[in-house]
Amino acid sequence: MSPTEETRNNDQAPEIGENTRTRPFVAPCRQLAPTAPLRWLKQGLQDFKQAPLLSMIYGSLFMLASWLIALWSWQVGSFTMLIVLFAAFVFLGPALAMGLYSVSCQLDRGMKPRIGFCLSQGRKRLGNQMVFAFALLVIFLVWARAAAIVNIFLPMAREPNFNEMLTFLIIGSVVGLLFSVVVYCASVFSLPMIMDREVDAITAVLTSVNAVLRNKTAMLLWALIILGSVVLGFLTLFLAFVVTLPVIGYASWRGYRETIIGDEWPQDPDTAA
Template identity: 55%
Template sequence: MATLPASDTPESPENMPFVAPCRMLDLSAPLRWLRLGWGDMIRAPRLSLTYGVALMALSLLIASLSWRYGTIALYIGLATGFVFIGPVLAVGLYSISRQLGRGQVPVMGYCLQEGWHHIRELLVLGVVLLVVMLVWARAAATVHVFFPVESNPSLEQMLPFLGIGSVIGAVFTAIVFSASAFSLPMIMDRKVDAVTAVVTSVNAVLRNKQPMFLWASLIGLSVLLGFATACVGFAVLLPLIGHATWHAYQETIDASIWPQNEAADG
């Protein structure tokens, strides 16, 4: 029986669309994702909290170094940068939720295996997010030049810096959120390139503006709560958001046309 050329096979990249279709979400969708994410934490508490404690330690290190050796501007810039690279750091949590969804008992070795299996795509997205973070850091430094503050500034002195810095930060955060909301879980789940995953993510966010704005607000609130608790809250909040992100992808993106990754099948 004759076989089709590689370019004509159903799984050939040339035959794949440039963007995966998305489903339309209702406003309560983010709350469902959080509920499902909490369920994953209950089913795999040891792995989830181990991951959460590791991320908490990293956030504490960033906060302590910037606070001890830098300024409030550096602290805000690094804290925001931590938010930018957070989606890449959460790939292990996606793997835990994925294993649970397949009826498996999650193990750390499998999480590491999946992370290594997708290292190329993760590095591509990681570099992109790092570049955005560096541009944001430069923008924050520029704002600090125009609005200098003392080592112990008053609230009145900080207001101009915080106001303009927040606007600039919101723009960069919106870009990163749109690009990473669904792209990393899609890369973990399907044989797809980073560009297609990012375009799919941006398309889904733009088509579901209200529920995704609510989801972004809930993530931002979680980050604020984490820093408000001296980063201790991140031990629970970051795993919760990571697991919920996986369920957000599952509900929103229809990637069935792309084959599943071999790491998931093996």
């Protein structure tokens, strides 16, 4: 080998090593202040104000879906079915929020948010979204089976009295809480990361769980804020969903950008700020 060829090969070696460097299984996260979710909520409200029409379209779709679920459950006369269907809405809801993350991305870039841009980003991440949605569906089906078992051991009459309903709600809520914690930890940061970075679904989920465990106080507050928005929606016959759900979606994106350090993974050029 001539000296010139040896020099050329030595010059290329660092570049090859850099390209084949193995990425970690989990993206690192920042340590959050306990009140950080309040800042995310404020930023989410600002995003809503910057894109009010598109935000209300998304919120109205969630509201209509809730009305349809409630109406169908009332027609079949099954209180249990209402709980199960709303659980499906909650469990699979994170996968439906991808468009809201895209709106915040567009605002970050100084763009006017467009539905077409949201759909384009969604198509690019369709594979990982489907993997994640399938995982959520499996979790929901397991939860539905657990709920059915609870209903077997605690059968309710067609018109249950207060004690029957209270017992069923307490036990069912405990069972549902366990599954909700799993879904919350796995999805709170993973879906924004899937849209923002060239990352697989498993890495994104592990990153999300790691970030939640390392910021328990802040993430507990964020979970309570999400729960409060759902309760407010119920109290207003789902009318509040027109505003609260888009704001929560935008705030989730802001929380992801503040918490997760994903520099090891290439950023989608369409979402680069």
